[in-house]
Amino acid sequence: MKKIEHIGIAVKDLEASNAIYEKLLGVSSYKKEEVVSENVMTSFFKIGQSKIELLQATSKDSAIHKFIEKKGEGFHHIAFSVSDIEFETKRLISEGFKPLMEKPKKGADNKLVMFFHPKTTGGMLVELCQEIK
DSSP states (O other), X not given: OOEEEEEEEEESOHHXXXXXXXXXXXXXXXXXXXXXXXXXEEEEEEETTEEXXXXXXXXXTSHHHHHHHHHOSEEEEEEEEOSOHHHHHHHHHHTTOOBSSSSOEEOSTTEEEEEXXXXXXXXXXXXXXXXXO
C-alpha cells in the first residue's frame, strides 16, 4: 500500500453536492466521470495530495443507491493506492479479507479497482486502486 488514494462519499444529488464541496474546499471538481459498469456518476476533488470522490447512483441497481437507501448520504469507502493490484489482492485474500469481485476491473479516474467486504475489514468498505498505464 502506497497511500490513501481517495475517500468516497455517497450523495443523492451530484450537482448540489459539488456546490457544497466547492465552497467547503475552495476548489472546483477536476473531473466528472460516469462508470457505467457500476451505475454511478462520479466527481473528484483534490486538495494537496488528498482526493475526495463524490458518487451518485444513475440507477436503482447501483450499490450507491442501495447504500443511500439503507444508510443515507455520507462516507462510503476508503481507497488505497497500490503499485501491483494483483499482488495486493492475493495478499489480502491470503490474510482472510473477502473480495467483492472476482478480479480487479476498470474504475473511475483511470484506475484498476478491487473492493473488499466491510464485514472483513472492520466495518469499512476498502478499495484498492492502481493507475492504468
